[in-house]
Amino acid sequence: MPGPSLVRVSSTPVPQGRSTRLDSYVDRYAARTQGMTASEIRALFSVASRPEVVSLAGGMPNITGLPLDVVSQSLTELVAQRGTVAMQYASAQGDPVLREQITEVMRLEGINAHPDDVCVTVGSQQAVDLVTRIFCDPGDVVLCEAPSYVGALGVFRAYQCDVVHVAMDDDGLVPEALRQAIAAVQASGRRIKFLYTIPNFHNPAGVSLAAARRAEILDICAEADLLVLEDNPYGLLGFEGEPYRALRADESERVVYLGSFSKTFAPGFRVGWVLAPHAVREKLVLAQESATLCPPTFSQLAVSSYLADHDWKGQVKQFREMYRERRDAMLAALQDQMPPGTTWTRPAGGFYVWVTLPEGIDAKAMLPRAVTARVAYVPGTAFYADGFGSSCMRLSYCYPTPERITEGVRRLGGVIDAEMDLRRTFGGPLPRGERGYDGPQSDLT
Amino acid sequence: MPGPSLVRVSSTPVPQGRSTRLDSYVDRYAARTQGMTASEIRALFSVASRPEVVSLAGGMPNITGLPLDVVSQSLTELVAQRGTVAMQYASAQGDPVLREQITEVMRLEGINAHPDDVCVTVGSQQAVDLVTRIFCDPGDVVLCEAPSYVGALGVFRAYQCDVVHVAMDDDGLVPEALRQAIAAVQASGRRIKFLYTIPNFHNPAGVSLAAARRAEILDICAEADLLVLEDNPYGLLGFEGEPYRALRADESERVVYLGSFSKTFAPGFRVGWVLAPHAVREKLVLAQESATLCPPTFSQLAVSSYLADHDWKGQVKQFREMYRERRDAMLAALQDQMPPGTTWTRPAGGFYVWVTLPEGIDAKAMLPRAVTARVAYVPGTAFYADGFGSSCMRLSYCYPTPERITEGVRRLGGVIDAEMDLRRTFGGPLPRGERGYDGPQSDLT
Numbered sequence: 001m002p003g004p005s006l007v008r009v010s011s012t013p014v015p016q017g018r019s020t021r022l023d024s025y026v027d028r029y030a031a032r033t034q035g036m037t038a039s040e041i042r043a044l045f046s047v048a049s050r051p052e053v054v055s056l057a058g059g060m061p062n063i064t065g066l067p068l069d070v071v072s073q074s075l076t077e078l079v080a081q082r083g084t085v086a087m088q089y090a091s092a093q094g095d096p097v098l099r100e101q102i103t104e105v106m107r108l109e110g111i112n113a114h115p116d117d118v119c120v121t122v123g124s125q126q127a128v129d130l131v132t133r134i135f136c137d138p139g140d141v142v143l144c145e146a147p148s149y150v151g152a153l154g155v156f157r158a159y160q161c162d163v164v165h166v167a168m169d170d171d172g173l174v175p176e177a178l179r180q181a182i183a184a185v186q187a188s189g190r191r192i193k194f195l196y197t198i199p200n201f202h203n204p205a206g207v208s209l210a211a212a213r214r215a216e217i218l219d220i221c222a223e224a225d226l227l228v229l230e231d232n233p234y235g236l237l238g239f240e241g242e243p244y245r246a247l248r249a250d251e252s253e254r255v256v257y258l259g260s261f262s263k264t265f266a267p268g269f270r271v272g273w274v275l276a277p278h279a280v281r282e283k284l285v286l287a288q289e290s291a292t293l294c295p296p297t298f299s300q301l302a303v304s305s306y307l308a309d310h311d312w313k314g315q316v317k318q319f320r321e322m323y324r325e326r327r328d329a330m331l332a333a334l335q336d337q338m339p340p341g342t343t344w345t346r347p348a349g350g351f352y353v354w355v356t357l358p359e360g361i362d363a364k365a366m367l368p369r370a371v372t373a374r375v376a377y378v379p380g381t382a383f384y385a386d387g388f389g390s391s392c393m394r395l396s397y398c399y400p401t402p403e404r405i406t407e408g409v410r411r412l413g414g415v416i417d418a419e420m421d422l423r424r425t426f427g428g429p430l431p432r433g434e435r436g437y438d439g440p441q442s443d444l445t
Numbered sequence: 446m447p448g449p450s451l452v453r454v455s456s457t458p459v460p461q462g463r464s465t466r467l468d469s470y471v472d473r474y475a476a477r478t479q480g481m482t483a484s485e486i487r488a489l490f491s492v493a494s495r496p497e498v499v500s501l502a503g504g505m506p507n508i509t510g511l512p513l514d515v516v517s518q519s520l521t522e523l524v525a526q527r528g529t530v531a532m533q534y535a536s537a538q539g540d541p542v543l544r545e546q547i548t549e550v551m552r553l554e555g556i557n558a559h560p561d562d563v564c565v566t567v568g569s570q571q572a573v574d575l576v577t578r579i580f581c582d583p584g585d586v587v588l589c590e591a592p593s594y595v596g597a598l599g600v601f602r603a604y605q606c607d608v609v610h611v612a613m614d615d616d617g618l619v620p621e622a623l624r625q626a627i628a629a630v631q632a633s634g635r636r637i638k639f640l641y642t643i644p645n646f647h648n649p650a651g652v653s654l655a656a657a658r659r660a661e662i663l664d665i666c667a668e669a670d671l672l673v674l675e676d677n678p679y680g681l682l683g684f685e686g687e688p689y690r691a692l693r694a695d696e697s698e699r700v701v702y703l704g705s706f707s708k709t710f711a712p713g714f715r716v717g718w719v720l721a722p723h724a725v726r727e728k729l730v731l732a733q734e735s736a737t738l739c740p741p742t743f744s745q746l747a748v749s750s751y752l753a754d755h756d757w758k759g760q761v762k763q764f765r766e767m768y769r770e771r772r773d774a775m776l777a778a779l780q781d782q783m784p785p786g787t788t789w790t791r792p793a794g795g796f797y798v799w800v801t802l803p804e805g806i807d808a809k810a811m812l813p814r815a816v817t818a819r820v821a822y823v824p825g826t827a828f829y830a831d832g833f834g835s836s837c838m839r840l841s842y843c844y845p846t847p848e849r850i851t852e853g854v855r856r857l858g859g860v861i862d863a864e865m866d867l868r869r870t871f872g873g874p875l876p877r878g879e880r881g882y883d884g885p886q887s888d889l890t
Contacts, residue, residue, distance in 0.1 A: 023724035024698075028638065028672065033579045036731040063529055071532075072524040079517040084508055087516075087711035122567055122737045129736050133603075134478045151738060158578075158735045193473065227473065253469075266532035268742035279468035286481040290603045293570045293596060296741050297713035 031138070035157045039382075044367060048376035054408030056330075056395040057376040059203065059351055061263050065318055067310065074305040082301065090297040092289040093281075094120025094273070098304040102273050105307075106259065109235055110249030113275050119284045120295045124233055124260035124272030128152050128196075130291065131229055131256055131274060132159045134283045135193045141185050143195040143226075145173055147354070147383030147392070149203045152196055152231065156385070162190065163385035170345065172209030173197060175216045182224045194227040194256070200244050201234040201350025204383050204394035208244060208348060218251050226254075233260040233272075236316050238349035239324040253277050261303050263351075264316050269299040323351065329402035330395060330409060337413030339420060344395075351398035354380075356391055361419050363393040369419070375411040476583070480602045484827075489812060493821035499853030501775075501840040502821040504648065504796055506708050510763055512755065519750040527746065535742040537734040538726075539565025539718070543749040547718050550752075551704065554680055555694030558720050564729045565740045569678055569705035569717030573597050573641075575736065576674055576701055576719060577604045579728045580638045586630050588640040588671075590618055592799070592828030592837070594648050597641055597676065601830070607635065608830035615790065617654030618642060620661045627669045639672040639701070645689050646679040646795025649828050649839035653689060653793060663696050671699075678705040678717075681761050683794035684769040698722050706748050708796075709761050714744040768796065774847035775840060775854060782858030784865060789840075796843035799825075801836055803865060808838040811864050820856040 039045075048055050078086055093099070099115035106113055121127040128151070136142065138160035144153065146165030156163050164185055167177035178195070185192050197217075199209035209217065221228050230247045238244065248257040260272040274284055288295065306312065330353055334344050341358030355377075357363060364379035380392025395412075397405050484490075493500050523531055538544070544560035551558055566572040573596070581587065583605035589598065591610030601608050609630055612622035623640070630637050642662075644654035654662065666673050675692045683689065693702040705717040719729055733740065751757065775798055779789050786803030800822075802808060809824035825837025840857075842850055 025672075025722065025724050025728075028580055029728065030578070030580055030582045030585075032582075033728055033732075036579070036728055036735070038727070038731065060534055063532055066529070066532065068524055068528040071528065072521050075520050075524065076517050079513055079520065083513040083516065084511070085713075087508055087511065087713035089505055089707075089712045122741065125738045126736060133475070134481070135473060135475055137475045137477075140475075151735075154735045158732070227470075262534075267534045267738075268530075268532035270737060270739070270741040277470065279470050282483070283470075283474065283478055283481055286483065287478075287603070290481070290596075290599045291571060291574050291736070292567045292715060293712075294715070296567065296715040296744050298744060298747065299715075299741050302743065 032158055032160050035160070044371055045376070048371055053371060053374045053376055054400055054404050054411065055376045056397070056400070056405070056408050056412070057378045058399055059396055060399050061267060061319075061351075062322065062399050063266050065322060066266060066315070070310045071302075071306060074309045075302060078301055078305050086298045086301045088297060090294050090300075092292075092294045093285045094118065094295055095297070095300045095304060098271075098300050099273075101304060101307045102259065102275075105236075105264075106246070106248075106257070106275065109232070109243045109246040111246050111257065111275070112249070113252075117275055117278055117281050119274045119276065119281050119288060120300060121272045121274060121288070122292065122295050123262055123267065123270040124231065124258045125151055125155075126270075126291070126295075127258045127272050127274045128155045128229070128231065130284050130287045131194075131258075131276075132156060132161065133287050134280070135227070136161045139190070141190050141192045143178070143181055143185075143192055144385070145197060145202065145205065147204050147380060147389055148196065149198060149231065150378075150382050153383070153385050156196075161193070164192075165384060165386060165388070166195075168202070168205055168207060170207055171213060172199060172202065172207050173213065173217060175213055175220060178217065178220050182220070182226070186224075192224070192226055194229045195221055196229045196231065197247075198231045199247060200232055201237060201347055202352070203234070203350065204352050204378070204380075205354045206345035206347035206350065206352045207354075211244070214245070214247060215250070218247060218254070221254060222251075228255045229258065230255050231258045233258075233263050234350035235259075236264050237320055237323060237351075239320060239327065240348050248275060256280060264319070265303060265306060265312065269303050270296065271299050271303045320349075323349075323398060326397040326400070326402055326405055327353075329405045330397040333406045333409035337409050339413065339416055342416065351396050353395045353397065355393050355395055357393070357416065358420060359391065360423055361416065362390050364390060366415060366419050370412060370415045373411045373415045375408045375415065377412070477603055477605050480605070489816055490821070493816055498816060498819045498821055499845055499849050499856065500821045501842070501845070501850070501853050501857070502823045503844055504841055505844050506712060506764075506796075507767065507844050508711050510767060511711060511760070515755045516751060519754045520747060523746055523750050531743045531746045533742060535739050535745075537737075537739045538730045539563065539740055540742070540745045540749060543716075543745050544718075546749060546752045547704065547720075550681075550709075551691070551693075551702070551720065554677070554688045554691040556691050556702065556720070557694070558697075562720055562723055562726050564719045564721065564726050564733060565745060566717045566719060566733070567737065567740050568707060568712065568715040569676065569703045570596055570600075571715075571736070571740075572703045572717050572719045573600045573674075573676070575729050575732045576703075576721075577601060577606065578732050579725070580672070581606050584635065585638045586635050587638055588623070588626055588630075589830070590642060590647065590650065592649050592825060592834055593641065594643060594676065595823075595827050598828070598830050601641075606638070609637075610829060610831060610833070611640075613647070613650055613652060615652055616658060617644060617647065617652050618658070618662060620658055620665060623662065623665050627665070627671070631669075637669070637671055639674045640666055641674045641676065642692075643676045644692060645677055646682060646792055647797070648679070648795065649797050649823070649825075650799045651790035651792035651795065651797045652799075656689070659690070659692060660695065663692060663699070666699060667696075673700045674703065675700050676703045678703075678708050679795035680704075681709050682765055682768060682796075684765060684772065685793050693720060701725060709764070710748060710751060710757065714748050715741065716744050716748045765794075768794075768843060771842040771845070771847055771850055772798075774850045775842040778851045778854035782854050784858065784861055787861065796841050798840045798842065800838050800840055802838070802861065804836065805868055806861065806864050807835050809835060811860060814864070815857060815860045818856045818860045820853045820860065822857070
């Protein structure tokens with residue numbers, strides 16, 4: 001069982017083996033590399049992956065429900081019938097049949113697209129990377145929701161963009177806040193390259209952009225002549241009714257749309273995509289050639305075969321039901337366990353709940369104590385480029401079972417209670433570690 | 446059969462469907478994107494892929510000899526035993542077992558490495574991308590052989606590096622030329638970030654760095670305090686004796702080594718790797734997280750299973766014999782068919798022969814005429830960042846059968862003869878297309 005030494009891991013930054021050796025290459029790195037630093041709480045996350053800890057931190061989908069026999073049969077046929085094609089180089093844009101299938105997936109969200117405008121990527125993470133690569137010079141501004149996806153913030157940092165956050169509420173991005181952010185950036189003389197937004201089942205905020213706001217957001221972007229990068233990995237994982245209509249469904253020239261099979265099938269193949277206006281798609285293909293020559297052929301054909309051979313929509317329906325049950329378990333447990341003054345979002349799909357703690361409680365400073373109590377989460381500051389979010393945390397319900405979620409939230413409630421007691425006893429904010437990049441590098445923990 | 450219209454495709458750039466539509470996004474792209482332009486001879490290469498054309502242009506390995514039954518069995522077991530692991534996210538650094546196996550592969554070239562210093566990449570193309578990403582600011586100089594690998598030049602261009610070429614001869618990179626290049630760049634006040642070199646069975650030059658030169662090259666780089674990026678995709682595909690000793694075998698802190706399974710197994714999994722000094726490896730993992738979250742788990746475990754379940758070294762031996770036979774066919778045909786004044790390299794491994802044409806013949810201007818005669822190659826200018834190489838071409842013997850190679854070189858000989866006749870009749874250099882980027886984007890055609 002974790003002992004008190006865990007607390008020390010993060011409250012005082014300690015040497016992490018070889019990683020703190022003097023880096024004799026430090027003068028050689030590119031300017032962009034100076035921003036690539038490992039999270040100071042990374043050591044803590046490796047502890048959090050121990051089985052006795054309930055991790056409400058990670059964003060890994062639960063794929064235990066996948067029909068392995070179908071996948072296996074599908075791969076056997078793929079190798080027998082097209083093995084030397086599947087194992088060979090292919091086009092940088094991606095397999096034509098898969099791109100056709102991708103347009104059918106997007107049709108479920110109202111998108112009418114041509115396969116020629118789809119570019120397959122190594123997960124939609126690479127899609128964020130390639131879009132940023134072709135559009136952003138150092139110092140360019142990217143507008144992001146507040147909070148925003150940690151992996152996208154990492155890309156924007158790697159390309160030396162300035163992230164400006166735009167407020168959300170329970171109905172997603174706030175149009176008036178977007179107008180104000182655009183005006184403020186323009187007044188400062190900087191250039192906005194695009195709005196990065198996750199309209200559906202937001203990671204980490206757990207909210208969705210209200211239908212009534214969608215046209216307004218597009219109008220604001222049109223007026224300011226901004227591109228929109230619509231990131232939609234969870235769109236088909238809604239718990240109520242039909243999938244929401246994509247922004248891209250109503251605006252094809254201004255919206256660059258990102259999709260992924262990581263949550264509707266499996267992440268290990270790393271197959272995502274970009275749907276972009278034709279000229280942009282051409283640049284993306286050139287960027288992909290430079291980045292990888294081509295996305296993995298075998299992965300693409302494996303996904304394509306799975307989509308063709310299996311009732312994948314039925315599988316997604318099962319995923320939805322499984323995640324809904326977990327969402328319900330988490331919301332019920334939060335209702336039972338959270339002290340007064342704590343608030344949280346109520347996601348209608350996806351993987352995440354965003355919790356705001358009672359005033360004065362610092363989620364990052366509390367994390368080592370939570371891990372000692374065998375529960376983990378991601379502190380809110382990870383999802384901001386500007387140090388905000390210290391009183392917030394992201395809780396994931398995607399991976400643990402409902403029973404574990406209930407137990408995890410129970411433990412978390414105890415930790416917050418103890419934190420409030422301490423605060424009442426000693427007053428003022430509790431001590432926390434050094435400021436700096438607060439999050440994991442990605443959602444994988 | 447291709448008619449005269451083919452000639453027009455490249456001698457006069459013609460509209461290529463939608464690609465020449467006015468790009469309304471052009472003002473929004475990053476500065477780096479301005480250099481990402483499609484090859485003007487790309488249209489020609491799509492013609493060159495017709496079956497009646499013998500393509501000596503592409504760099505695709507011939508994987509028809511792979512044991513598909515072994516691969517299939519291996520994948521069936523993988524899915525049955527570790528399916529949900531293989532289809533899940535994993536570490537950005539790559540699978541630990543695969544990294545251990547990679548160290549065993551590198552041991553064949555004298556490298557003694559720790560798996561912790563290996564970072565798995567999406568093919569070694571992504572390795573070039575990530576290394577350049579962490580080291581190179583715009584304007585930094587990268588030293589490359591003259592000629593150099595087209596895919597690496599594309600990466601350096603995408604990161605806005607200045608490429609300075611260093612002369613080679615039949616024994617590879619010329620030490621004195623390296624000394625001079627370093628001095629010249631330093632005198633100009635610019636900073637060299639690394640020497641990018643392919644010591645073994647060079648693409649495109651078909652030569653290898655002589656054993657006697659290897660220590661000298663390392664000494665020169667040590668003296669100038671330069672890193673070396675050693676790209677070695679063909680190292681195990683030598684036709685004579687044991688694999689050459691890697692530069693990395695004798696220098697672990699200055700050499701960043703790139704390897705790949707694309708030529709020893711299959712490219713469609715896109716599994717390559719970087720072996721780097723520990724501090725650099727840490728930056729590469731952070732860059733990989735930003736680029737893709739993690740390289741494809743399924744691909745990695747597929748390669749790992751193949752290596753474990755199969756006599757992969759025996760398979761590589763078969764590949765070597767197959768490629769040697771094709772090399773022999775190409776050298777014999779060149780001997781028979783090339784007019785006086787033509788010279789070429791004699792590769793001891795790998796995929797490529799570098800041909801220098803008689804004076805005054807421009808390989809790029811001649812390409813449409815060659816395609817009309819149903820043979821294709823890559824003009825030498827593709828392998829230079831500075832417009833040189835116009836009298837040269839790269840011929841690949843990896844993919845066509847020996848009979849097709851013989852026929853292709855026969856056709857090529859006829860085209861060169863005709864070109865020389867024309868030149869004798871009209872004098873002066875023959876007309877060629879617009880200057881600009883001359884090559885394919887990659888080796889896939």
